Amino acid sequence: MEEIYANVESVKPLNSRSSAKPEGPRSSERFLQAAVLCLGLLSLFLLAGLIGLAVRYHNSVGGAAADLSSVKANLTERLQASDQQLSSVSEERDRLNASLTEKTKEVARLQSSNKTCPAGWRKFSCVCYLISTERASWERSRQNCRASGADLVIVDSYKEQEFITSMIKEQTWIGLNDIGQEGTWKWVDGTPLTQKYWGLPPDNGSGDPVWGEEDCASLVNGRETSKNWNDLSCTSPLQWICEKIIDVIAFQKFFCVSSLVFSLCSDLRRSGRRFLRAAVIGLGLLSVFLLAGLIGLAVCYHDSRFSCPTEERDRLNASLIEMKRFCPAGWRMFSSTCYHLSKATGSWEKGREECRDTGADLVVIDSAEEQTFLSNFTGGETTAWIGLTDKVEEKTWLWINGAPLSIQYWRSIQPDNGGGYKELGEEDCAHIITGGQNLKNWNDLSCKTSLQWICEKVLPSVA
Structure with a gap:
């Protein structure tokens, strides 16, 4: 999930225009106190709803983990039954089992609020990066990234370009290609290329059949940071860089809002009626944020309950069907x-x-x-x-x-x-x-x- 930073600027209360019959200070103060009480109760109810839905979401994630474990057990049984015939694809089977284990661990990690990257990954901003120790084609590199819940890196700022350039020691794949249409470069998430750091304009192998179609982009080590991209045949074996956003529990998104409310409460003893007006505004904002959080968590709960297990089962079934297409021993x-x-x-x-x-x-x-x-x-x-x-x-x-x-x-x-x-x-x-x-x-x-x-x-x- 993406982090949400709530920046609340000081709000200057609007001075009410004087009416024909101004109310007394006690009447106005009673009204503000009643408003604070009502908004405080509303915030409590919303917070209770948010906590309740979070508990249910947690239980749903546990159910999804059990469902995935069941799929894993079923897949393992079927693979064992045909082990002799599928000997040539045992490596693929092991990769799927490892992927399932990683998925189960990932569900458990949703309960953790630590904003850290997995072992071996490097953090930059709110994103984790991993440079491979192996070499593979562009497509195989992307499959390896997606198996770990990530994808090939998308470079959308010069600072990010500097960071990933500092990671490489040899030519390395990034998530950019023009496979769909020659000359139209797009990132793996489908967004078009805007910021460019080509060394020379991509030449698609200059028409030389030795190089083939050069439809995938890579970083070249030892070149200037702003000019170190190069196009290359997608089948060339290179290292690659994976990228994924750090997981954060939903409650962290409201921490700064809660801190603001506590700060307002500490000032209540000193500010009198002026603070009561600010408290009304603050609690109103809190109610809005809590309501937004409640809706967001409900959507996340719905998606995790009904989408994730089904998508994972479909992916595993597709992988199992593909594994049935095997070569004889020695081929x-x-x-x-x-x-x-x-x-x-x-x-x-x-x-x-x-x-x-x-x-x-x-x-x-x-x-x-x-x-x-x-x-x-x-x-x-x-x-x-x-x-x-x-x-x-x-x-x-x-x-x-x-x-x-x-x-x-x-x-x-x-x-x-x-x-x-x-x-x-x-x-x-x-x-x-x-x-x-x-x-x-x-x-x-x-x-x-x-x-x-x-x-x-x-x-x-x-x-």
Whole structure:
């Protein structure tokens, strides 16, 4: 919840215009005392209502925690029942269980009034920030932030820009992208970009296919604070910064108002009728704030009782459905597709036959993201067949599904069909060299050469 600061300026009582028959001082004082008494009673009733609703809200949060615990137990049971089939996604299952545990702890923390950040987070103003120790794509970085109840950082002031710049030691993701429409940069909460700190205007990779579409923004360390943003391919693995607002119990929002009332009461002994008028105004303001707090807490109670458990169940059910789409043991998942690097070696034709025996085929690379994934498929340099050939017509390269070659990542001066050396034969099949930093890693080779191969198959959709 956001902190509310109530700044109450001194109120200058309006002098009543004298009437034809002015009332005596005792009559006026009695009226003011009665007004103070009535407003005081009203404030007490409102405060009692606020406390009652807060107690009920607390009990509701406890019920929500029990509901989430029930969902967690149900999910764990279902995961254990299919543990053998879901071995390849055990890491995702553990992340969901950890997320549920964190949600339960977060419900318990709503009772605490300490305005502090979780362990490992840094506080700036009323916001907590966390810089990751891992590296991931922009989308995966955002998922990690949201799993902890936060999101990628939104920079809306120069002071905040200075603060997060001081946190980084290498290039780091922020919550800014133009994925929706090229050139229209928006923050993760949907707000358009106003304050900009680009080093150079975003160039979307300058049209070079090596860099791909540069649709996500990052901070670059070592540059001037006001000019250290850069656009980059969203699949690049970087650190990231998460941001979330500190939780505060609703009663803290009225602390300063209560202090004002106590101060007014201490002055009552000295101010006489003048203070009685101020007391009427002060208690009136208190009544308004208490009524606003009562309404706000009622809305919060309604949302927590009816929205949060349902949304959490829906999210968990969606995650469980997604987890049913798993790759066989020894295969790796990217997007909605499974990939497998063979241990055996053989000709291009043998590699394709082996892939088709498993319900797959040699890999077809149709995006920069997939090329990046495959280029980092192995830790060391590995040469493997892919599903690209020009056996039908020389220099007309086609994928095994019949699609023509559109995006290409040939090495320098390749393909060269053996470079004119007859001993190399006709080089009509393509392979990839994984494990290196260069994305341009394709080469043509004789289809009879013995290499490993990469199989690819698309996961079936889950109803």
